[in-house]
Amino acid sequence: PDMWSDTIFARMAALCAPGARAATYSVSGFVRRGLTAAGFAVEKKPGFAGKRDRLEARFVGPSPSPRFGVLPVTAADASPPARVAVCGGGSAGSATAAAFARRGVAVRVYERADHLGAGASGNPVGLVMPRLDRGDTPLARLFRAAHLAALDAYREDLVVMDVIERARGARDARALDDLATDPPLPDDLLATAPGGGLVHRGGGLVAPRAGIARGTAQAELARGGEVRALAPRDGGGWRLETARGAADFDAVVVTAGPGLAAFVDVPIERRAGQVEWTAPPAAGPLVGAARVAGPYAAPFQGGLVFGAT
Numbered sequence: 001p002d003m004w005s006d007t008i009f010a011r012m013a014a015l016c017a018p019g020a021r022a023a024t025y026s027v028s029g030f031v032r033r034g035l036t037a038a039g040f041a042v043e044k045k046p047g048f049a050g051k052r053d054r055l056e057a058r059f060v061g062p063s064p065s066p067r068f069g070v071l072p073v074t075a076a077d078a079s080p081p082a083r084v085a086v087c088g089g090g091s092a093g094s095a096t097a098a099a100f101a102r103r104g105v106a107v108r109v110y111e112r113a114d115h116l117g118a119g120a121s122g123n124p125v126g127l128v129m130p131r132l133d134r135g136d137t138p139l140a141r142l143f144r145a146a147h148l149a150a151l152d153a154y155r156e157d158l159v160v161m162d163v164i165e166r167a168r169g170a171r172d173a174r175a176l177d178d179l180a181t182d183p184p185l186p187d188d189l190l191a192t193a194p195g196g197g198l199v200h201r202g203g204g205l206v207a208p209r210a211g212i213a214r215g216t217a218q219a220e221l222a223r224g225g226e227v228r229a230l231a232p233r234d235g236g237g238w239r240l241e242t243a244r245g246a247a248d249f250d251a252v253v254v255t256a257g258p259g260l261a262a263f264v265d266v267p268i269e270r271r272a273g274q275v276e277w278t279a280p281p282a283a284g285p286l287v288g289a290a291r292v293a294g295p296y297a298a299p300f301q302g303g304l305v306f307g308a309t
Contacts, residue, residue: 004031009038014136016059027053081105081250085240086219087227087263088255089113090121091208094215095153096253101218108249109219110242112226116216119257121208123275125305127296128154128203129163130185134178144184151202157210161298162289163200164193204290205298205305230263271309278303 004026012022012035024031027044032055035042039061044053084100086093089111097107111118130147133140151158167173173196180192191199225242230252233239238252254263261268280302290298297306 001028001030004028004034006034006037009034011136013038013040013059013061018059020059022057022059024055024057025051027055031055083249084108085110085238085247085249085252086255087230087240087252088257088259089116089212089216089221089223090119090255090257091117091126091212092121092255092257093253094212096255097219098153098215107219108222108247109216110222110225110227110240112224114224116221116223117209117212120273121212123208124277125159125205125298125300126208127163127290127292127298127307128158128206129165129200129290129292130203132179132184132190132198134175134182140184147185154206154211156214157206158203159205160202161204163203163296163298164197164289164291165200166193166197166291166293168294199289205300227262273308275305275307277301277305 016022022035022040025047032042035055035057039059040057041060042055042057045056046052047054080103083106086096086100086107086109089109093109093111094116097109100107109116128150131143133143165176167176176197179190180198183190189200189202191201193199222242222244225244227240227242229239229241231239233248237248237250239246239248240252254260256262258268258270260266277300288299290296295306295308297304299305
């Protein structure tokens with residue numbers, strides 16, 4: 001009995017495509033109920049080796065954590081908002097604005113600077129690669145889904161190159177070895193690097209401001225004014241105030257990074273980072289893959305871009 005648990009049933013479902021089959025010698029009621037709850041159609045069959053019955057199962061339900069896909073989406077019962085404010089005009093804000101625009105929702109993006117991408121999103125380029133966690137935790141699923149969504153969102157702007165990730169120590173090496181042994185992404189996105197580590201395929205460099213411009217193309221822009229107040233309205237929705245006046249919205253999304261602390265009382269910890277880039281070397285342009293071992297370096301416009309994290 002100790003080999004069976006709700007965690008095992010959920011993990012089985014996470015690894016199964018629709019129609020996948022499973023079989024077991026056990027016909028325990030706990031096993032039948034657990035498989036059924038995880039999305040399997042279960043039935044008894046004649047046993048073997050002196051056993052009267054065996055169990056056969058076929059996966060028919062949606063996987064609670066698709067291994068190579070994105071997170072399942074459940075439609076909300078409520079109607080979508082008609083008008084939304086997004087506070088923050090960087091990469092997160094533009095992606096949010098684009099997601100609402102695709103659903104026919106009117107969006108106004110508030111940016112306190114006089115131009116979009118005034119914070120960290122104003123870096124000339126950013127490195128696109130996944131953070132991969134071992135196991136199948138909710139956070140690991142989130143990071144996998146986020147990377148796949150990023151590759152789709154950045155496909156028009158991405159300078160594709162391999163990203164080679166090396167270990168920073170013995171503990172890091174064990175983690176990368178585990179990921180190489182049981183890869184959480186398919187072969188066309190993840191491989192073992194010669195000499196150890198991982199090769200992230202399909203990633204590379206992206207210019208954030210190009211994505212910001214595309215993502216906010218259908219949004220109304222309110223630049224050069226800080227949000228002074230945000231308060232719920234009687235009957236639902238929110239009132240947002242700036243120095244230029246107030247406006248009402250059905251929903252408000254804050255994408256202001258550490259500026260979130262101005263809207264809600266939560267502890268915010270800032271982490272300093274730095275990006276540098278060089279001109280092309282006299283010997284000719286640098287080519288090849290990006291390399292990561294905590295800090296990173298990548299070919300950029302014939303020179304090199306490198307960053308702290």
